[in-house]
Each structure stands twice: as structure tokens, then as C-alpha cells.
Amino acid sequence: MISDVYAWELTETNRDWLIHRPIEIxxxxxxxxxxxFVLHRMIDRMSNRRRSTDTAVNERRSQRTRTIGSVLKSTxxxxxxxxxxLQILGILGINVAPFIASAGVVGLAIGFGAQNLVRDFLSGIFMLLEDQYGVGDVVDLGDAVGTVETVGLRVTTVRDANGTLWYCRNGEILRVGNMSQGYANAVLDLPVAHNANVHKACExxxxAVLDAAASAEIRADVIDTPEMLGVNSVTAESITIRITAQVKxxxxxxxxxxxARSVLSAFEKHGIEAPYLPSPHRSTISPTADISR
Known part of the structure; x- marks a missing residue:
């Protein structure tokens, strides 16, 4: 009789561990x-929501929403x-109350032992709240210059012009130069030879720049009329004139x-000479390097 009861209890125990608990887990x-999955889809829907008017403010808000969305998904x-x-541990019969009760003590210990991690976390929160940069922005973080791909509470990733993906700890970012907020300036420096007619070169x-700004290729990107600033510098090799334009x-x-393409063709057409540079380099126009993707 006792053996039958023991066998029945053993069977129930096995049934609990082999059937009931695995099913609950x-x-x-x-x-x-x-x-x-559902929460991520909800965050994606909120992040990708479009507004009826396509203004710069709405674009910036949409970009910031996507950035915060990526952080919310991680959280x-x-x-x-x-x-x-915690639920699985409870099913397995492990008392999770001590884990929860000691969370404050563990958090305090981590705070003292991992100060860099805490600093990265706090810096990430303030960067998001202050909207210093977002996903898709072209930024200068010091050693890393390029397009922001992800923004987290601890690490920001930046893809540079060569395709290198930089992982920047938020706590180590001391300054941020954002080239994608509000507007940008297209600056074109045009070196010409000393014997060239500078007045004619400016005209x-x-x-050429006004014609290029009116072309279908970049017309939508130019916000204001390009401005000729005149002679920007004079060196022993050349005279440099500068043109700027406010763009998106x-x-x-x-x-x-x-x-640069339009001005180069115009200079060649009107016989405006480029400065002589020692062989093998000879150049007429050197626009600012492109650091965007």
C-alpha cells in the first residue's frame, strides 16, 4: 500500500516537472x-507616422521620433x-523575492563599480532629451565624423565616408557638431591664377552658380540665392574667390x-586660367570634401 502511494506521488511529481512546468515555461x-513583437510594431508605427505638411520642423520631429523609438525598442x-x-524562475520553484529585494543594493554596487556605464547612460538620456542629434544626421563627434546610424542609451554608431562604423560611448562624447539641423551652407572656394581677370572670374x-542653382538637379536643395563673397584669400600660388549658398x-x-562642375566649365569656356601647381597636381576648384554617405 505504501509503495503504491509512493509510486503515485512519484508519478505526479514527474508529471509536474515533465508536462505542467514545461508547458507553463x-x-x-x-x-x-x-x-x-506587438510593442515593437506599435513603436514602429508611431515612429514612422507621416504628417500632411512636409516642413523642416516636421522632418526633424519625425527624425527625433525614430531615434527615441530605437531606444524605446531596446528598453x-x-x-x-x-x-x-523572473516568471520562469518562479515556475521552477526559485524564490525571486530576494532577487527583487536586493536589486537596490546591486544597483548601488554597480553604480560605484561601473561609473563609466552610468555616465554613458545619463549622457545618452540628455542627448535624446536635448535633441543634439538623431538617426540620419551628419555629425562631427571629434574622432568620428559621418552619418548617425543608431542612437542608444550607452553607444552611438556613426558611419564615416569610407564605410567604417564607429561605436562612440555617449559618456566620451565631449562635443557634437551637427550638420543636419536647420540649414547648411554650401561653400565653394575657387582658386584662379594671379594673371587672371579677377572681376571677370567673379562675374x-x-x-555659372546661378544657372546651376536653377537646374532641376539641385533646385529643390537651394534655400537662398547664392552669394558671391569676392576674394577670400591671396597666396603666392593663387587668388581664391568664395561663393556661398544656404541649402537644405x-x-x-x-x-x-x-x-564646381558648372564653374569649371564656365572658366574653361571664358579662358580663365587656373593657378599653376607643381606637377603632377594641377587643379582649378577644390570644394569641401563630402562626408555624407
């Missing part, structure tokens, strides 16, 4: 995956994973290339 796991993933792990360059953020390099 599977249910919580599936629920966590579904919950994470949701961590929260759902933590909840799922030819101005007409992130489009200054494309506009500079279009301006």
Missing part, C-alpha cells in the same frame, strides 16, 4: 515573444526579457559638386 516564453526588449526570466562664376541640411556637398 513555453507559454510565458511565447507570450514574451508576442508581447515584444522594451530588456523589460520583457527580465519579466520572462563668370556667379552666372545634408545637401551641401551635392550642391557644392554641382556648383
Amino acid at each position: 513555453a507559454v510565458y516564453t511565447v507570450l514574451a515573444v508576442v508581447l515584444r 522594451v526588449s530588456i523589460a520583457v526579457l527580465t519579466w520572462c526570466v 563668370v562664376a556667379t552666372r 541640411p545634408g545637401r551641401q556637398w551635392a550642391v557644392q559638386r554641382a556648383f
Whole structure:
């Protein structure tokens, strides 16, 4: 009789561990995956929401929303994973109350032992709140210059012009130069020879730049009429004249290339000489390097 009861209890125990608890663990796991998927979809829908008017302010707000959305998705993933792990531990009979009660002590210990991590986290929060940069912005973070691909609470990734992906800890970012907020200036420096007619060169360059600004290629990118600033510098090798134009953020390099192409053709047509440079280099126009993708 005693052996029968023992066999029955053993069977129930086995049934609990081999059937009931695995099913509960599977249910919580599936629920966590579904919950994470649904919350990510909701965040994506909010982040990709379009407004009826396509203004610079709305574009910036949309960009900032996508940036915050990426951080929210990471936070949701961590929260759902933590909840799922705690539920599974409870199913396995492990008392999770001590873990929760000691969370404050562990957090304090981590705060003292991982000060850099805390600094990265706090810096990331303030960067998001202050909208210093967002995904898609072209930024100068010091050693890394390029397009922001992801913004997290600890790390920001930047893709430079050579395709290198830089991982920058938020706590180590001391300054941010954002080239994608509000507007940008396309600056074109045109070196000409000392024996060239500078007045004529300015007139030819101005007409060429105005024609390029009115072309279908960059017309939508130019915000204000290009301005001829005149002679910017005089060196032993050349005289440099400068033209600037206010353009949409992130489009200054494309506009500079279009301006340079148009001015180069106009200079060749009107016989305006370029400065002589020692062989093998000989150049007429050197627009600012393109650091965008």
C-alpha cells in the first residue's frame, strides 16, 4: 500500500516537472515573444507616422521620433526579457523575492563599480532629451565624423565616408557638431591664377552658380540665392574667390559638386586660367570634401 502511494506521488511529481512546468515555461516564453513583437510594431508605427505638411520642423520631429523609438525598442526588449526570466524562475520553484529585494543594493554596487556605464547612460538620456542629434544626421563627434546610424542609451554608431562604423560611448562624447539641423551652407572656394581677370572670374562664376542653382538637379536643395563673397584669400600660388549658398541640411556637398562642375566649365569656356601647381597636381576648384554617405 505504501509503495503504491509512493509510486503515485512519484508519478505526479514527474508529471509536474515533465508536462505542467514545461508547458507553463513555453507559454510565458511565447507570450514574451508576442508581447515584444506587438510593442515593437506599435513603436514602429508611431515612429514612422507621416504628417500632411512636409516642413523642416516636421522632418526633424519625425527624425527625433525614430531615434527615441530605437531606444524605446531596446528598453522594451530588456523589460520583457527580465519579466520572462523572473516568471520562469518562479515556475521552477526559485524564490525571486530576494532577487527583487536586493536589486537596490546591486544597483548601488554597480553604480560605484561601473561609473563609466552610468555616465554613458545619463549622457545618452540628455542627448535624446536635448535633441543634439538623431538617426540620419551628419555629425562631427571629434574622432568620428559621418552619418548617425543608431542612437542608444550607452553607444552611438556613426558611419564615416569610407564605410567604417564607429561605436562612440555617449559618456566620451565631449562635443557634437551637427550638420543636419536647420540649414547648411554650401561653400565653394575657387582658386584662379594671379594673371587672371579677377572681376571677370567673379562675374563668370556667379552666372555659372546661378544657372546651376536653377537646374532641376539641385533646385529643390537651394534655400537662398547664392552669394558671391569676392576674394577670400591671396597666396603666392593663387587668388581664391568664395561663393556661398544656404541649402537644405545634408545637401551641401551635392550642391557644392554641382556648383564646381558648372564653374569649371564656365572658366574653361571664358579662358580663365587656373593657378599653376607643381606637377603632377594641377587643379582649378577644390570644394569641401563630402562626408555624407
